[in-house]
Amino acid sequence: MDPIYKPEEIEPEAQAAWAGARAFAAREDAGGEKYYCLCMLPYPSGKLHMGHVRNYTIGDVISRYQRMRGRNVLQPMGWDAFGLPAENAAIANGVPPGRWTRDNIDYMRKQLKALGFGIDWSREVATCDPDYYRWNQWLFLKMLEKGLVYQKTGTVNWDPVDQTVLANEQVIDGRGWRTGAPVEKRAIPMYYMRITAYADELLAALDDLPGWPERVKTMQANWIGKSEGVRIAFPYALDNHDDKLWVFTTRADTLMGVTFVAIAAEHPLAQRLAEGRADIAAFVEKCRTGGATEAELATQEKEGVPTGFHVAHPLTGEPVEVWIGNYVLMGYGEGAVMGVPGHDERDFLFAHKYGLPIKQVVAAGDAAYDADNWQPWYSDKYGVVTVNSGKYDGLNYQQATDAIAADLAAAGCGEKRVQYRLRDWGISRQRYWGCPIPIIHCERCGEVPVPEDELPVVLPEDLVSDGSGNPLAKSDEFMHCECPRCGGAARRETDTMDTFVDSSWYYMRYTSPDADSMVDARAHYWLPVDQYIGGIEHAILHLLYSRFWTRVMRDLGLLTIDEPFTNLLTQGMVLNQIYFRRSDSGRITYYNPAEVDVRDGQAVLIADGEPVESGGLGAMSKSKNNGVDPQTLIDRYGADTVRLFTMFAAPPEQTLEWSEAGVEGAARFLKRLYRMVAEHVAQGQTAALLPDKLGTAARELRRQTHATIAKVGDDIGRRYTFKTAIAAIMELLNAVGRFEPKSEQDHAVVAEALDAAVLMLAPIVPHVCHRLWQALGHADAVIDVPWPDADAAALKRDELEIVVQVNGKLRGRIAVAASAGRGEVEAAALAEENVQRFVGGKPVRKVIVVPGKLVNVVV
RNA sequence: GCGAAAGUGGCGGAACUGGUAGACGCGCUGGUUUUAGGUGCCAGUGGGGCGCUCCCCCGUGAGAGUUCGAGUCUCUCCUUUCGCACCA
Numbered sequence: 033m034d035p036i037y038k039p040e041e042i043e044p045e046a047q048a049a050w051a052g053a054r055a056f057a058a059r060e061d062a063g064g065e066k067y068y069c070l071c072m073l074p075y076p077s078g079k080l081h082m083g084h085v086r087n088y089t090i091g092d093v094i095s096r097y098q099r100m101r102g103r104n105v106l107q108p109m110g111w112d113a114f115g116l117p118a119e120n121a122a123i124a125n126g127v128p129p130g131r132w133t134r135d136n137i138d139y140m141r142k143q144l145k146a147l148g149f150g151i152d153w154s155r156e157v158a159t160c161d162p163d164y165y166r167w168n169q170w171l172f173l174k175m176l177e178k179g180l181v182y183q184k185t186g187t188v189n190w191d192p193v194d195q196t197v198l199a200n201e202q203v204i205d206g207r208g209w210r211t212g213a214p215v216e217k218r219a220i221p222m223y224y225m226r227i228t229a230y231a232d233e234l235l236a237a238l239d240d241l242p243g244w245p246e247r248v249k250t251m252q253a254n255w256i257g258k259s260e261g262v263r264i265a266f267p268y269a270l271d272n273h274d275d276k277l278w279v280f281t282t283r284a285d286t287l288m289g290v291t292f293v294a295i296a297a298e299h300p301l302a303q304r305l306a307e308g309r310a311d312i313a314a315f316v317e318k319c320r321t322g323g324a325t326e327a328e329l330a331t332q333e334k335e336g337v338p339t340g341f342h343v344a345h346p347l348t349g350e351p352v353e354v355w356i357g358n359y360v361l362m363g364y365g366e367g368a369v370m371g372v373p374g375h376d377e378r379d380f381l382f383a384h385k386y387g388l389p390i391k392q393v394v395a396a397g398d399a400a401y402d403a404d405n406w407q408p409w410y411s412d413k414y415g416v417v418t419v420n421s422g423k424y425d426g427l428n429y430q431q432a433t434d435a436i437a438a439d440l441a442a443a444g445c446g447e448k449r450v451q452y453r454l455r456d457w458g459i460s461r462q463r464y465w466g467c468p469i470p471i472i473h474c475e476r477c478g479e480v481p482v483p484e485d486e487l488p489v490v491l492p493e494d495l496v497s498d499g500s501g502n503p504l505a506k507s508d509e510f511m512h513c514e515c516p517r518c519g520g521a522a523r524r525e526t527d528t529m530d531t532f533v534d535s536s537w538y539y540m541r542y543t544s545p546d547a548d549s550m551v552d553a554r555a556h557y558w559l560p561v562d563q564y565i566g567g568i569e570h571a572i573l574h575l576l577y578s579r580f581w582t583r584v585m586r587d588l589g590l591l592t593i594d595e596p597f598t599n600l601l602t603q604g605m606v607l608n609q610i611y612f613r614r615s616d617s618g619r620i621t622y623y624n625p626a627e628v629d630v631r632d633g634q635a636v637l638i639a640d641g642e643p644v645e646s647g648g649l650g651a652m653s654k655s656k657n658n659g660v661d662p663q664t665l666i667d668r669y670g671a672d673t674v675r676l677f678t679m680f681a682a683p684p685e686q687t688l689e690w691s692e693a694g695v696e697g698a699a700r701f702l703k704r705l706y707r708m709v710a711e712h713v714a715q716g717q718t719a720a721l722l723p724d725k726l727g728t729a730a731r732e733l734r735r736q737t738h739a740t741i742a743k744v745g746d747d748i749g750r751r752y753t754f755k756t757a758i759a760a761i762m763e764l765l766n767a768v769g770r771f772e773p774k775s776e777q778d779h780a781v782v783a784e785a786l787d788a789a790v791l792m793l794a795p796i797v798p799h800v801c802h803r804l805w806q807a808l809g810h811a812d813a814v815i816d817v818p819w820p821d822a823d824a825a826a827l828k829r830d831e832l833e834i835v836v837q838v839n840g841k842l843r844g845r846i847a848v849a850a851s852a853g854r855g856e857v858e859a860a861a862l863a864e865e866n867v868q869r870f871v872g873g874k875p876v877r878k879v880i881v882v883p884g885k886l887v888n889v890v891v
Numbered sequence: 892g893c894g895a896a897a898g899u900g901g902c903g904g905a906a907c908u909g910g911u912a913g914a915c916g917c918g919c920u921g922g923u924u925u926u927a928g929g930u931g932c933c934a935g936u937g938g939g940g941c942g943c944u945c946c947c948c949c950g951u952g953a954g955a956g957u958u959c960g961a962g963u964c965u966c967u968c969c970u971u972u973c974g975c976a977c978c979a
Contacts, residue, residue: 072979074979075978075979077979112979115978115979116977116978116979117978117979188977189977197977198977199977199978200976200977200978201977201978201979202977202978203977247895247896248895250894250895250896251894251895251896251974254893254894254895255894255974255975255976257894324976324977325975325976325977326892326893326975326976327892327893327974327975329892330892330893330975331892331893332892359892363976378892454976455976457976458976458977460977461977462977463977530976530977531977531978531979532976532979535979567979568895568896568973568974569973569974569979570974570979571895571973571974572894572895572974572975572976573974573975573976573979574979604972604973605972605973607972650972651972651973680903680904680915680916681903681904681916682903682904683904686897686904687897687972687973688903689902689903691902691903691917693902693916693917693918694902694903694916694917696917697916697917698916700916700930700931701916703930703931704931707931746907747907750907751907753905753907755903755904755905755915755916756904756905756906756907756914756915758915758916759904759905759914759915759916760914760915762915762916763914763915766915833911835910835911837910837911837959837960839959839960840910840958840959840960840961841960842911845911866945866946869946877959878959879959880910880959880960882910885910885911886910886911886960888910888959888960889959890959890960
């Protein structure tokens, strides 16, 4: 065996062996319990980035470990191939998005293969293939039939110069990214999926997901945002017509404190009141500027305009003025809120700004109410009682809400209502590179669904966008069609679907990639996914949409499962240093950390030796130019080193800081491992291990080998703390390095330790372990060897070290026989010299004994 | 603004159920092999004190609390990161 580690020879050889054996092609009839390990599919942006490498390494380690545990493993891969970047690349380079995307896929597939991932490539799926997205269209039509898809107007960002809808990402500081024009909000018709019909189930089922991180479940629950409250009507008369303004509130108990009502600028009543009132119209118009994101709406200065129009308080009949407020969201509740400045902080600030009356209607004991300074208890629901509320005085939150709701119901002015923050899913995108929405617009028949037998509506792949509008609308071939109902000339819908539609069910298609239905019986075998792994940034949207989509398919009889993902692992981001320079004009240029050298704490650009500014750590991204190209690393160190570093640098759920020195360390470890095996093998055949014939040092090494097997199995199999697993194997190898074998049996113990280390490292660094396993004299390929079991007999210890504390502070250590009883341990602890010093003759009040670990003497 | 997390040596991190804080790795220091650099190997490495193989004090973002015992639990605060529905 060549004692020098040469990954450039070992890795292609191992990969060829796996490919030749079709080792990772999953079969439904292979026997063993199935294990579906899924990683979030990549967007084919060009090259793999370190986030991908991290994600897929975690998945591959789990897959290979489960395979060694005897599971029938499926680990597929595909491409989230529709999306904005392909269109941007098309605009920049004039290359059609289809070609750009497929070229990227080819390159990235090669990279995934070079990293040695055990992927079943026969099941590969790209969401831009008509064979895939036809089922998006098919399910869309089924949902339309069932009323789960409907049309209504939605708000988008509008670039008035390019006459184009902009994604939030394309709005920079309130302006269009290409034109710099101030962005406006615009209402357009869109298709929506009725996810709110499943709100209750999606919320309740979170309790049945023990394999999901708590924080993801909490975020989803908050996103769904179930709140129980009261829908209240404020009657009014306008244009000789009686009507009611509805609001939703969770604080009906404060209804007697209402001093105004605020409505959204898009509210129909606001539109009506703006007629003939220049000031109101101007405010409504002003609310149209700026972006449409919730963060933007929530952080902007709260502004409003009085309308002079009054509605009636539903219980007292007193007039209440209607205001239009930029902070009222049309998309939530009724698009109108009641203003209770006494007990809502936002209303309080609004009332102070515009001099509106503030009325205290809830009191907390004797606490004084100061209408000039907000105090947190003003908005407390509990521990307070109503005051200044007439017949409702003296009630707690629940009593007041019940009483007021009952009176409102009797007056026909309200009812209790469960409200969700979750909104229906708008899936229409005014973009080219996406799945066409299968609708035909006919002047006579209106919106007509494309008949099932005409699916898929194929997206032309050769169009090049010029940045303004949707190129589909300019393609006669795509646009012009016959109305399926009347046969007359008609035009196709040019909107495409949100790419979240594509990613809501790709993992189902992997189970039956060649089926001539959406999925077939194989889906019942593989689903649900046993382990899903992906970025924390998907904690809400993608995962919630997938859970919704699964239920829709279930209710259409396509699936029998409720939840798509049994266990979820959310991986942290990969960070790197950010360096930049600011030009005189304020323009920022970012420099890749590879081009920067840090000398005496000052970062300088290697090219010119001049300083650059440090922007601290940030997620690797194109915009900050702080990415590391995995390919360079693979070329330089080999795939195993890259895999080892990403698994060792940080626990999977935390952020990972890039460190070139850390990669060097990983490479060093593999070289050392390789040399240790080579040196051991050079000593020739080892004798069979006889556990009863070992000396003390050999027995201790063997104990450590088996303790490590137990720990690593738990760390990789249950805890997913890969770093501590690797650390334990490093410790074992350090112990092997210190151990000086003097007999045949000593060599046998070393052989056992090295065998175990290679098996345990095989999921993480599979190529080198493939080679080392052969070198250690085994005929089977390491991927086909079962995971080792710890020998309980080897773990036994004769003597234990016990820590002794006095009053909780560490004062000594004692060695006791493993069989020693409580009294014996206690006596030995009290006898310890340093312990005696600290007890110092004071009476011992209490002795706490934690068996096998610790004694605490309380004096 | 709302929602969710995270703060431990010079650095990444460990400490799983409230029980030895700092495993493992990086970096650094000293020694050693080598013609030299690199590599490799050996030793040391939280801060401070001391009579220096002993032992003591301090120490897990800040402050308080519960407990025999708190990095871990509770409360308040600070900072950072992620998500906020058209980036994927």
